[in-house]
Amino acid sequence: MSDRVLHRFKVGLRRDPVGIVLLAIVVAMIDAILAAPLISALSPVGTDFKQVLLPPNAVNWLGTDDFGRDVFTRLLYGGRTSLTVAGVAVLIVMSIGVTVGVVAGYFGGVVDLVLTKIIDVLLAFPRLVLAIAVAALMGGGMVPLIIAISVVAWPAYARIIRGFTLQVTQEGYVLAARCLGTPTWKILTRHIALNLIGPILVLAMLDIGNLILAVSALSFLGLGVPPPAPEWGAMLNEGRNNMEIAPWLVLAPGLAIFVVVLAANYFGDIVRDSVEGRPVHGPRNWLRLPLLGATQPSRLAAAPAAPHKDEVAAPALDMQDVCIEVTDRRSPYFGRRILNNVSLRVTRGESVGLIGESGSGKSTLAALSLGLTRPPLALTAGSASLFGEDTAGWSWDDWQHVRGRSIALVNQDPLSALNPVLRVGDQIGEVMQTHLAPSRAALEDRLREVLDEVDLPRRVMRQFPHELSGGMRQRAVIAMAIVNRPALLIADEPTTALDVSTQIRILDLLRGLQDRYGLALLFVSHDLRVISRVADRVVIMRGGEVMERGLTKEIFAGATHPYTRELIAAMPGRRMRLIQAAAE
Amino acid sequence: MTMLLVEGLSKRYRDHQVLTEVAFGVGRSEIVGLVGQSGSGKSTIAKCILGLERPHVGRILWHGESLSERTVRRRARRGMQAVFQDPRSSLNPRWTVRQLLSEPLDNWLPAERGVIRLARLARLLDRVALSADLLDRHPHELSTGQCQRVCIARALAPEPDLLILDEPLSALDVSVQARLIELLLDLHRTSGISYLLITHDFAVVADICQRIVVLDKGNVVETGKVDDVLSRPTHAYTQALLRDVLPMPG
Numbered sequence: 001m002s003d004r005v006l007h008r009f010k011v012g013l014r015r016d017p018v019g020i021v022l023l024a025i026v027v028a029m030i031d032a033i034l035a036a037p038l039i040s041a042l043s044p045v046g047t048d049f050k051q052v053l054l055p056p057n058a059v060n061w062l063g064t065d066d067f068g069r070d071v072f073t074r075l076l077y078g079g080r081t082s083l084t085v086a087g088v089a090v091l092i093v094m095s096i097g098v099t100v101g102v103v104a105g106y107f108g109g110v111v112d113l114v115l116t117k118i119i120d121v122l123l124a125f126p127r128l129v130l131a132i133a134v135a136a137l138m139g140g141g142m143v144p145l146i147i148a149i150s151v152v153a154w155p156a157y158a159r160i161i162r163g164f165t166l167q168v169t170q171e172g173y174v175l176a177a178r179c180l181g182t183p184t185w186k187i188l189t190r191h192i193a194l195n196l197i198g199p200i201l202v203l204a205m206l207d208i209g210n211l212i213l214a215v216s217a218l219s220f221l222g223l224g225v226p227p228p229a230p231e232w233g234a235m236l237n238e239g240r241n242n243m244e245i246a247p248w249l250v251l252a253p254g255l256a257i258f259v260v261v262l263a264a265n266y267f268g269d270i271v272r273d274s275v276e277g278r279p280v281h282g283p284r285n286w287l288r289l290p291l292l293g294a295t296q297p298s299r300l301a302a303a304p305a306a307p308h309k310d311e312v313a314a315p316a317l318d319m320q321d322v323c324i325e326v327t328d329r330r331s332p333y334f335g336r337r338i339l340n341n342v343s344l345r346v347t348r349g350e351s352v353g354l355i356g357e358s359g360s361g362k363s364t365l366a367a368l369s370l371g372l373t374r375p376p377l378a379l380t381a382g383s384a385s386l387f388g389e390d391t392a393g394w395s396w397d398d399w400q401h402v403r404g405r406s407i408a409l410v411n412q413d414p415l416s417a418l419n420p421v422l423r424v425g426d427q428i429g430e431v432m433q434t435h436l437a438p439s440r441a442a443l444e445d446r447l448r449e450v451l452d453e454v455d456l457p458r459r460v461m462r463q464f465p466h467e468l469s470g471g472m473r474q475r476a477v478i479a480m481a482i483v484n485r486p487a488l489l490i491a492d493e494p495t496t497a498l499d500v501s502t503q504i505r506i507l508d509l510l511r512g513l514q515d516r517y518g519l520a521l522l523f524v525s526h527d528l529r530v531i532s533r534v535a536d537r538v539v540i541m542r543g544g545e546v547m548e549r550g551l552t553k554e555i556f557a558g559a560t561h562p563y564t565r566e567l568i569a570a571m572p573g574r575r576m577r578l579i580q581a582a583a584e
Numbered sequence: 585m586t587m588l589l590v591e592g593l594s595k596r597y598r599d600h601q602v603l604t605e606v607a608f609g610v611g612r613s614e615i616v617g618l619v620g621q622s623g624s625g626k627s628t629i630a631k632c633i634l635g636l637e638r639p640h641v642g643r644i645l646w647h648g649e650s651l652s653e654r655t656v657r658r659r660a661r662r663g664m665q666a667v668f669q670d671p672r673s674s675l676n677p678r679w680t681v682r683q684l685l686s687e688p689l690d691n692w693l694p695a696e697r698g699v700i701r702l703a704r705l706a707r708l709l710d711r712v713a714l715s716a717d718l719l720d721r722h723p724h725e726l727s728t729g730q731c732q733r734v735c736i737a738r739a740l741a742p743e744p745d746l747l748i749l750d751e752p753l754s755a756l757d758v759s760v761q762a763r764l765i766e767l768l769l770d771l772h773r774t775s776g777i778s779y780l781l782i783t784h785d786f787a788v789v790a791d792i793c794q795r796i797v798v799l800d801k802g803n804v805v806e807t808g809k810v811d812d813v814l815s816r817p818t819h820a821y822t823q824a825l826l827r828d829v830l831p832m833p834g
Binding site for chain 1: 634763
């Protein structure tokens, strides 16, 4: 894990010149601070009233202050104090914050209640005012400074870490560890805290800047390290009186604080990207298509409407020798072919089953038919037509016209397909409003009608997704898909997440809708039992190629390709059929 | 004596009665299927047995002793293990297969090290038909089927008498499912391990199990030998469930 993170960190840094410059400056600063006695022979506290307020010169690189002390030397020694205090404070804050957060999140119940109440009370005080009060009560000095800062900073961490812990505690591997008899302290450290290391690192990096500022602020107010010992915040304070005649007195410590805080925040972002595994480059996937849409006027005057059932027309979906490859040179899979010479045709009123296991390219094919092929993938050969029109030249706007209107998608997970904070009726209505701008009465009529079509009670309109069962949610998603009476419906594993009884009802519903409205249905699944229930024809794919195709009945009666036979043999339920046959 | 015995198990979440006086048992070397639709309380039963949740009423006996006793619970922790539905989330993504399989071994055989430990890891992978080359891979470098095999290997590590399999096949492709069913049956034949298989799919139950417990809304509505329940279901709910099983095409 650490190797991958380190690699991503390096890649992120390499692409970011500002980051490299900041890193170089910070490394140089820390080196200089550590090697202060070697760099400057002058004393940070030695006064010399003959040399008061000298501007920068060959001996005093950053001038001198009102006691004749060398500002550059004080800056170096002051950095030791400032950065040590901030570093120690981060360690203390993190230790308390992580411990309290993880314990509260994992154990829950009374433990959680007590700890969150303490956190809430501490968070209710203004952070800096509380720190000032604590520091003032304990008197000045480095240790009280660290304590004052830590006391006010940990509750915020604890609360964030508690939130993350609540999530991780629900993960399967934490449950598994409990079943394996792993002791609680090991689960807390090795499973939970270790998986929180990303957020913890990011929080630490982002907050070290705040802590340096807090240290400086308290020192500025005279509550930090007592004079004459140097400290950046205290130096700012001392320089304030002579700011107009000797600006270097405030500029030097001010810039030092600025650079360190800026660098800490900047690295915080790079670290977050490398830990969370986001792509390190920008959102180039989205840059290209809207631009394309903007430069090309929409070629489709109007999206093809759903045809009448017995209208003879071009096939709804027609793919000829389609090849899709990884065309992005930066991708580690550059040159890999995801689809290889795939042809597929779905005519109106027909239901086609696309069978394939993981990695067969079936979802890539479904994405292609919705115009959702994205870099690093691209269509490199062949053509894909919708309703007789070649989609090769379609702009983003053309696709927007068609998607949700003439083509609709139902996918595997109804819970993620529905917005959890919107009522089901509003979500179905939104699809209609996007394309048709109906009157309020027409919208409500159609909503009631579509709920009847998918056998959902009308009260569902006012309900939220979490109030519905899995099967009802999938029916709501189907209602969203068919509300505009599309001509082509693509169903990508729509029943995989459901139990058998719900599964069969959803299949029959889809089949019924397909029959009644003359829909072209492309049904994608890995399960032959499911496919056989809905599809007139099947296409079997493996590794991006079509293995076999034919009428459903014929394929199941006598498959010729060995892979198809293997799939048929793998279907569970053989013994069940034997038992039931014997009983009859 | 029945190895695992569940007696009068009831569980309520606030106003919602999840389980009502559930009772069944799993004997030595027996494969029992617990069948029901989503929301029937199957997974809650598994969690109660595994000690992840506490039942309100009822007892769970492990070799005749109640699991509410601390010492019994400790023994049972080793004697029964679980495999869950989603193999990817069941494996800590930051760990290698070696670390994943070592976790239970560190708990039960903390002194074992070096060559002996390595041999044991290789043997575990061999039992689930995976190559020992995978030891240094992370879960994201494995297929979902391989991940589920690693989960099974991890569950086998403490040499349990009972595996609780909570929808272990649902996330897998059909051909991967078939190979895993083969594997589970093989393991049962060679080591006599018992399974409590939780699923909604009668077809899978019929392929693997010897006995069935049918659960509807937290109530056990029918139990019996697989052949009897499948050929002559007595309860209306079982009959309805059986009607909903997708027929084999062809």
